[in-house]
Amino acid sequence: MRFLDYFRGKPKSASLAKDRLSIIVAREHTGGRNTPDYLPQLQQELLAVLARYEVIDLANVTVNVERSGDTEVLELNVVLPDGTSIVRASSGRPATV
């Protein structure tokens, strides 16, 4: 069986594991750590407000905290349904580490 797999070039499970981990580790390093716990809730509540005016999918709303130098920037991205217009909002504050 393994002999046949060799010729089929089927991806080995170890390389799948590594690929999946690379993505998740990178994501946790950029966003997962040191970000406020309220972000998922904020995302939900913003979506509820937006839903009163537009039909928006949760996948099209992203809330991020980015750090540049001494300031933290809370960034909100909303992709409107037609896909052409994008609402962006951001607010900054001094970083508290």
Place this chain on the structure above:
Amino acid sequence: MSKVVVVTSGKGGVGKTTTSANVATGIAMTGKKTVAIDFDVGLRNLDLVMGCERRVVYDFVNVLRGEAKLNTALIRDKRIETLHVLPASQTRDKDALDPDGVGRVIEELKQMGFDYIVCDSPAGIERGAQMAMYYADEAIVVTNPEVSSVRDSDRVLGLLAAKTSRAQAGINTAPIHAHLLLTRYSPAMVKRGEMLSVADVLELLGIPLLGVIPESKAVLQSSNKGTPAILDETTDVAQAYLDVVDRFLGQERQHRFIEEEKRGFFGRLFG
């Protein structure tokens, strides 16, 4: 100068207690006065793995609450003169560990002349785990070549870099020195592409490799007996832990147990 070492991982069942027992025993074998502290309050097991469970009278929580002197709670190992164990309590009380109390006990151990204080962390990232790592100078991050373990180790590295005394002390204090210990490694599976390799895990976690412990029956057999594997030098696990201890104490040792062992016809037949 005494050193505080935390053995941590995030995920349970990867070999923290086994590693704490073997590393503490191995360090003590070199003549350094060593204590292994069980931080798993409510689920103590280090005493069992080290074979001193019947000699537990007082525990870490008794000492923290002032119900027992540190000296009376410490269990002196019967095999290695310089080795001591401070067991965890069996009563579940999540507030039993507080940073000030733990700090006082660690300070007292230093005053008593302990060279190495090995803190066996509970699984998870809650209070017990955070207390175990809080005063550490060095961290041994125990990881299995498996997705959930690697991810949890990455989380723990984040905590070591943020929620510890060294991390909070400011820029003039060196951060905790974290080492990777890869356990339950199977070179044969790695060769077949069925297990993450040492190189994969090193690339993902980005910390230096302290050693690789091969998957082996000797680990279960030694915990059955309450004798740390490192005491029986004939096993591959003992050899691997002896190398780990030597490297940890600053000696150069070539990494072993990474490549598949070459076995002859009879080895394949009877192994």
